[in-house]
Amino acid sequence: MVKEIERVGIPVVHICTVVPISLTVGANRIVPAIAIPHPLGNPSLTMEEEKVIRRTLLGKAIKALSTEVDGQTVFED
Amino acid sequence: MKLELGYIYINDIKFSDLSKVENGTLYVNKEEIEAMILEDENVKSVKVEIAKPGESIRITPVKDVIEPRVKVEGPGGIFPGIISKVETVGMGKTNVLKGSAVVTTGKIVGFQEGIIDMAGVGAEYTPFSKLNNLVLACEPVDGIEAHEHEKSVRMAGLKTSTYLGKLAKDIKPDEVETFETLSIVDSIKKYPELPKVAYVQMLQSQGLLHDTYVYGVDAKRTLSTLINPTELMDGAIISGNCVSACDKNTTYHHLNNPVVHDLFEKHGKEINFVGIIITNENVYLADKERSSNWTAKLAEQIGLDGVIISQEGFGNPDTDLIMNCKKIEEKGIKTVIITDEYAGRDGASQSLADADEKADAVVTGGNANELIELKPMDKIIGDIMPVNTIAGGFDGSLKEDGSIVVELQAITGATNELGFNKLTAKEY
Numbered sequence: 001m002v003k004e005i006e007r008v009g010i011p012v013v014h015i016c017t018v019v020p021i022s023l024t025v026g027a028n029r030i031v032p033a034i035a036i037p038h039p040l041g042n043p044s045l046t047m048e049e050e051k052v053i054r055r056t057l058l059g060k061a062i063k064a065l066s067t068e069v070d071g072q073t074v075f076e077d
Numbered sequence: 078m079k080l081e082l083g084y085i086y087i088n089d090i091k092f093s094d095l096s097k098v099e100n101g102t103l104y105v106n107k108e109e110i111e112a113m114i115l116e117d118e119n120v121k122s123v124k125v126e127i128a129k130p131g132e133s134i135r136i137t138p139v140k141d142v143i144e145p146r147v148k149v150e151g152p153g154g155i156f157p158g159i160i161s162k163v164e165t166v167g168m169g170k171t172n173v174l175k176g177s178a179v180v181t182t183g184k185i186v187g188f189q190e191g192i193i194d195m196a197g198v199g200a201e202y203t204p205f206s207k208l209n210n211l212v213l214a215c216e217p218v219d220g221i222e223a224h225e226h227e228k229s230v231r232m233a234g235l236k237t238s239t240y241l242g243k244l245a246k247d248i249k250p251d252e253v254e255t256f257e258t259l260s261i262v263d264s265i266k267k268y269p270e271l272p273k274v275a276y277v278q279m280l281q282s283q284g285l286l287h288d289t290y291v292y293g294v295d296a297k298r299t300l301s302t303l304i305n306p307t308e309l310m311d312g313a314i315i316s317g318n319c320v321s322a323c324d325k326n327t328t329y330h331h332l333n334n335p336v337v338h339d340l341f342e343k344h345g346k347e348i349n350f351v352g353i354i355i356t357n358e359n360v361y362l363a364d365k366e367r368s369s370n371w372t373a374k375l376a377e378q379i380g381l382d383g384v385i386i387s388q389e390g391f392g393n394p395d396t397d398l399i400m401n402c403k404k405i406e407e408k409g410i411k412t413v414i415i416t417d418e419y420a421g422r423d424g425a426s427q428s429l430a431d432a433d434e435k436a437d438a439v440v441t442g443g444n445a446n447e448l449i450e451l452k453p454m455d456k457i458i459g460d461i462m463p464v465n466t467i468a469g470g471f472d473g474s475l476k477e478d479g480s481i482v483v484e485l486q487a488i489t490g491a492t493n494e495l496g497f498n499k500l501t502a503k504e505y
Binding site: 019020021024032034035 | 285400
């Protein structure tokens with residue numbers, strides 16, 4: 001899906017736990033997620049703490065979306 | 078570490094007033110088994126049934142398959158840390174009721190469980206159709222949590238298998254096979270010219286009903302470590318998995334791991350089989366990195382020349398597999414990986430979710446997406462309704478006449494990644 005959307009000229013950020021798979025399938029902007037069963041949250045935390053995680057990841061993804069990349073890039077921080 | 082496996086061949090299974098093994102027949106007192114399982118307050122009811130090779134019986138949803146064994150001599154007991162005390166096993170003598178198994182079924186625990194047909198075309202795809210099975214259909218009490226349900230059914234299978242195994246404690250085996258692993262230093266002294274080969278066994282440990290236990294420890298909480306091959310034969314590793322049926326390792330697979338048996342076969346002739354590294358398949362990327370780092374580090378530390386890696390399950394564990402392969406190869410150690418494929422119903426799609434050019438020696442257990450039609454059976458043990466929703470099934474899988482169209486994924490053991498089956502594929 002990442003590749004097909006990019007093919008029509010729309011940049012895509014792939015928020016993904018298993019970064020190596022994202023790299024193998026060819027995503028260009030990758031934001032590492034939390035874990036496979038809960039990519040954007042963490043059930044062991046409180047709702048407030050989870051909200052911080054979600055907001056941070058989303059912020060990171062929006063920043064990645066507006067960043068020019070030269071090939072596959074993993075946005076660690 | 079040396080273990081003698083004594084095989085007592087079982088050709089028939091019958092209900093009887095007295096549980097015993099006599100002249101190759103396993104006699105089972107049904108009431109005793111029922112009473113033992115109902116000691117667990119989370120089990121509401123249990124039906125104990127028999128399923129023999131060639132009978133028109135469909136067992137589904139299958140959770141686990143277990144081979145009855147008993148310790149005859151040496152420390153510890155079968156299933157250490159779970160049924161027996163946490164004593165190191167793998168030494169002395171163990172008797173095996175070869176040709177029999179305990180199969181657990183009943184109300185579905187997770188959505189990924191399997192089918193065993195005892196006859197017809199489906200029977201060809203599962204090794205468990207060839208066994209004299211004692212089937213436990215367990216129903217949990219109302220309102221139970223899925224993880225408690227899983228544990229109850231898991232324990233019912235292990236307890237029953239232990240009960241049956243004990244019947245063979247004083248019986249002289251029909252055949253004895255001996256397995257011995259020396260210390261690494263001694264084995265190198267004994268076979269200085271042979272390449273040092275180990276087996277890296279990946280254990281399904283994603284959590285949420287996808288778990289494996291080693292000496293009672295949940296594998297997702299472990300670091301990659303060394304284990305003796307004979308420890309597996311005494312039940313050091315057991316399945317707590319409700320994962321896709323075709324390529325999960327049941328407890329039966331762990332007890333009879335064909336990679337271990339084949340490596341022993343070549344040991345001292347073509348290779349020096351020095352031991353096993355077990356590692357997990359977790360859901361955090363950091364865990365995947367850490368576990369594969371440790372696997373590669375251990376492989377280097379014990380000075381290996383070659384490694385066989387087997388995967389369990391598919392999807393994100395493909396990454397664990399490729400990480401293990403790549404990192405071990407980077408240490409200058411040759412690898413062969415054993416996996417299976419999800420290549421689409423026509424076999425044309427990419428087979429694994431991850432890949433690397435270092436993974437250039439691959440053995441496959443077959444394509445799990447291939448469709449198969451299973452004709453109706455006279456008898457169903459368990460519950461037929463989940464067939465539409467188990468992994469490999471789909472809405473409409475179950476036809477009105479009782480026949481089923483499913484992907485091989487739904488058949489227990491069909492594309493097993495230890496090679497415990499007949500399916501494979503070759504590239505020309």
